[in-house]
Amino acid sequence: MQLDQVVGFGLLVGKPRVEGKGTESYTLTGTRIELGLRGHDIRLVKALGDGVATGADWRLTADTIHLHVDRKKLQQAFAWGPKDSVRARAVSSNTTIRADSLALDVPDQVLTEVRAFGHALSTMKRDSTARRDSTPDWITGDSLTARWAQQADPAGGGARQPKSTLHRMVSRGSARAFTHQYNQRDSLPSLNYSRGAMIDISLAGGRIERVTVTGRADGVQLEPLPPAPPDTTKKKTPADTTKKKAPDR
DSSP states (O other): OEEETTTTEEEEESSOEEEOOSTTOOEEEOSEEEEEEETTEEEEEEEEEEEEEEOSSEEEEEEEEEEEEETTEEEEEEEEOOTTSOOEEEEESSEEEEESEEEEEOGGGOOOEEEEEEEEEEEEOOOTTOOSOOOOEEEEEEEEEEEEEEEOOTTTTTSSOOEEEEEEEEEEEEEEEEEEEOOSSOSSOEEEEEEEEEEEEEEETTEEEEEEEESSOEEEEEOOOOOOOOOSSSOOOOOOOOOOOOOOO
């Protein structure tokens, strides 16, 4: 370990690990970790090589990761790698985002937004009711923006921190998306494949609520087959009214 508070620089090698303190803390590991200091406070943490950062409800992997800290809490994270290396990858409870580079907004260690640049792709797990077809929803484009809202954790009884829930996903530039959409009429979802300059997906309750496509928009929508009508041509067999003779004793 090397530490110079005058210069404001620290260096950790040999399976280094940095861990934040308090609730909703974060951790960072890598081949080499550099610290940016201001006085006694850590303001910047860099993982150089095989970086892995984790928060309460997200995980970030990339060759290089920078974490920006203020008031001893994580505020932003940036991830990228050299050309042809492993792409940056961010994972939350139901969403995975891959791109050449990623930027995460986590004010006071709460995930609110992820921006992905360069060959961006996001896959979204569907809810537990999707038993017949587990194919995930996905959206891709030159760039992606995903936004989370904070909702109370029903399992926590008000004692836990709010959970980050994905509520919007926007793709820009050569945007494409494949989604499952439900309605109140059918038990099975409709399947939608869309293309356009921009695709904006709104979610509610873990399900896709609306897909808006703009700029050279086209696509395909497949609806589930309606239930088969009853067969009215089938002849009914008349009831057998013949009395059977009791056997002789």
